[in-house]
Amino acid sequence: MLNQKISDELINNLIAQAKCAANNAYAPFSKFKVGAALMTKSGKVYTGCNIENSSYGLTICAERVAIFKAISEGEREFIAMAIYNKEEKPYPCGACRQVMFEFNGGDMLVIIATDHSKDVLTLADLLPKGFKLAKTNC
Numbered sequence: 001m002l003n004q005k006i007s008d009e010l011i012n013n014l015i016a017q018a019k020c021a022a023n024n025a026y027a028p029f030s031k032f033k034v035g036a037a038l039m040t041k042s043g044k045v046y047t048g049c050n051i052e053n054s055s056y057g058l059t060i061c062a063e064r065v066a067i068f069k070a071i072s073e074g075e076r077e078f079i080a081m082a083i084y085n086k087e088e089k090p091y092p093c094g095a096c097r098q099v100m101f102e103f104n105g106g107d108m109l110v111i112i113a114t115d116h117s118k119d120v121l122t123l124a125d126l127l128p129k130g131f132k133l134a135k136t137n138c
Contacts, residue, residue: 006039006080006109011120014039014082015113021047021062022084028052034083034090036062038070041077046070063096067103080109087114092126101130 014037022035027050034050048065063083070078081100083090089112092100100108106124113119123130 010039011080011082011111011118014045014080014111015084015118017045017047018062018082018084018113021049021066022086023049025049025062026051029054029056032085032088032090034062034085036066036081036083038063038066038081039079040070040075041079042075044070044073044075046073046075061093061096062090063092064099067099071103076103078104078108080111082111082113084113087116089114089117089119097123097127098131101127101132105132106130 017037018035020035021037022033025033025035027033029052036048038046046066046069048062048069050062052059063081066081083092091112100123106122106127108123110121110123110126111118
């Protein structure tokens with residue numbers, strides 16, 4: 001389990017990167033632009049933004065974009081994620097919480113930020129008793 005403390009400076013840096021990522025969001029329908037910045041155990045940061053689609057089921061959240069980018073580059077252990085929206089706190093949806101849980105259980109730090117406030121939680125706070133299948137040796 002990672003459960004590492006991170007500095008206020010690092011938290012603020014992740015928020016700043018998530019804020020920049022939100023500028024790239026494609027949200028013509030909801031107008032709710034979200035950015036995410038994911039820090040891995042190796043120290044790299046991967047960003048993502050939400051991308052909407054006319055077929056709403058094809059929309060993807062900023063959190064999963066950042067996680068999938070990290071996974072596609074070989075990362076599997078995540079320390080913290082900042083999620084940003086300018087005005088309203090962008091708590092992750094259930095699908096994003098489950099994807100986060102798949103890789104780190106409840107230890108990952110999750111920072112929910114706006115221009116005026118931030119909440120610093122663990123994933124276990126957001127997804128108590130999360131679901132994860134046991135890996136088999138087949």
